[in-house]
Amino acid sequence: MAEHEDKRTLDEVRADIDAIDREVQELISRRAECAQRVAAIKLAEVQAALEAGEGETEVVYYRPEREAQVLRRIIERNRGPLAGETVAHIFREVMSACLALEKPLQVAYLGPEGTFTQTAAIKHFGHAAICVPRATIDSVFDQVESGECNYGVVPVENSTEGMVSHTLDNFMDSGLKIAGEVELAIAHHLLAAAHTPREKITRICAHQQALAQCRNWLDRHWPDIERVAVSSNGEAARMAAQTPGVAAIAGETAAELYGLETLAEHIEDYADNTTRFLIIGRDEVPPSGRDKTSIIVSSRNKPGALFLLLDPFRKAGVSLTRIDTRPSRTEKWAYVFFIEFEGHLQDPNIAAIIAELEEQSILLKPLGSYPRAVL
Template identity: 40%
Template sequence: MSINKLKSIRKKIDSIDHQLLELIQNRGSLAQEIGDLKALIASNTSFYKPNREAEILRNISKLSKGPISEKKIKYIFKEIISSCLSLEEELTIAFLGPQGTHSEAAAIRHFGSSALRSPRSTIEDVFHQVRTGSVNFGIVPVENSSEGVVNATLNCLADEEIKICGETYLPIHHQLASAKKFKLSDAEIVASHPQALGQCSKWLDANLPNARREATSSTADAAKFSKENKKTLCIVSSLAVKQYNLQQYQKNIEDFSGNNTRFLVIGHIDIEQTKNDKTSFLIQTKNKPGALIDILEPFNKRRINLNRIETRPSRESSSAHNFFIDSDGHQKDSKLKQVILSLKKLGISVRVLGSYPSES
């Protein structure tokens, strides 16, 4: 009786799979039609619309009632959207390489696996690729919950006329692996990026106290180092484990859970409003008492929440300071328009780095 019931359920699943396939292919055909229409209307514009994608994913999340988690549902639909977009336009995304880094994982998380990915050796080169039009977008780390802000990204944002088009948050988990399986007690070296070694130091002290720690330029380079050296472990991302065909010993060996990195999507397009946006500013003011209060007051007056404030001396003038500020809202919102106008009336330099759908 139970065997017959199992066959019946599997038959229903097969039927649903066939329906899903037909619906996904129909969605792809409609995406192609939209692409053809857009090409006639505006041939030089990108088909990628982050505001439209954000609204689709938010609406899907609201409709989802389980048993599959909201996170997994969003992942499935992200891949469907990515696959359909590839029928309209082939996107290329520059990221901080090499392959298998957390930056590549962030690119996949934001754009899906159908977009082409171009590993670059430095954050500056990611910006260069975007500026010259060699790629459609770049994705760069801007801050980590454990290690703080990424200075190279802030410097490039200040120096380059490139827009922030989106953001994504990547949970950082560290995997212990090696090229070939051997006893952990025989391990002589543990290789990884210095930040990864630091974030796993307690686990390493407790479980591999005698293994020498070797710093590499990236976690992906640690994977390569493990392949080239015997009895060498590496601390890498889950993506690197797959891409470099590593043997995994232990999952998630980081000392503290909740570690995540925020990445910014950079490009040349303006993003339209959604119901939940964020705007990034670069505000420059003279280095004088009360300068920060003058900046914050227009936001406070209009009850606009600020998500982040980062300050540093201006590289253009020794008597000025730069403030990188993230606020709720879109630059086209009436309240933020008033804020910008108020700041400019005070003689404060205001540059909008970009407005984009919030993921926080």
């Protein structure tokens, strides 16, 4: 029993809730007015710089480092009874709406609608962002490069299946920067059009990564059925809705979007199946205090080359969070490494590592520093 027992009646508690809602709403309005003021200040700064013939020519409304700091602080000071993440999700939406008042963000993502990448885009930017589906990873990059969209969201690695090589290959030729990361727990379901009997199903369609992530389950439950790799899980769901005999592997969003029935839930082979997505943009992101950096680096083909690339990190005590290899495409049997590590390019110890790597490598391309995922 609590020390001060709450003796309020139902009507009294509801009256309290009404009064609190009024206050919360007033505070949200004041917060939104602050965001409008921030937008005016940003615009004035760019105009002044333009007149002085220096600096930025484009107003950057979205500030990933600031958003990460705001969300981290909300989680740190949360006193319950709601979980820190729950409260942060609410503030995620408040900030998303405030940013839309400044300037609505256009975000390209690997579509069609209903893909996990769309869910990742909404998780990162909130519901006020305008999310634009693109058919391929290449065209997400194109949309951001051409300026038609402010940011893009692409998958980069899965905890069961490893890296999405197409995304990494795009970075080799692109001038875009990584502006953030999102992690999403991936639950796959077997879906079909309503009232489809099992014996009528002749094909199971899904993105090749989803087929791979559910391989054991499919071998056990549908060993003889044809498995067809299609461009995305969203596309598979669309096919299942329109083509008799087709079942799809996809997530809940796709099931809802295309009105599909769930034949089996959680068919992924590994329970903590997680996909990581990257946010790509045209600008570099200032430090948020807890950042990651990604680089592409290629060394001369000589003994101990990989050791020499990694040794500067060991000496500086900087943790690597990922390392991947891709063929260089310019030279047979030469490789480039994608390396991710903790810290920001503006940190003096990271700048020193980069300077040392420049001496060891034939190619070094920083892909950007960005806040570690908060949600």
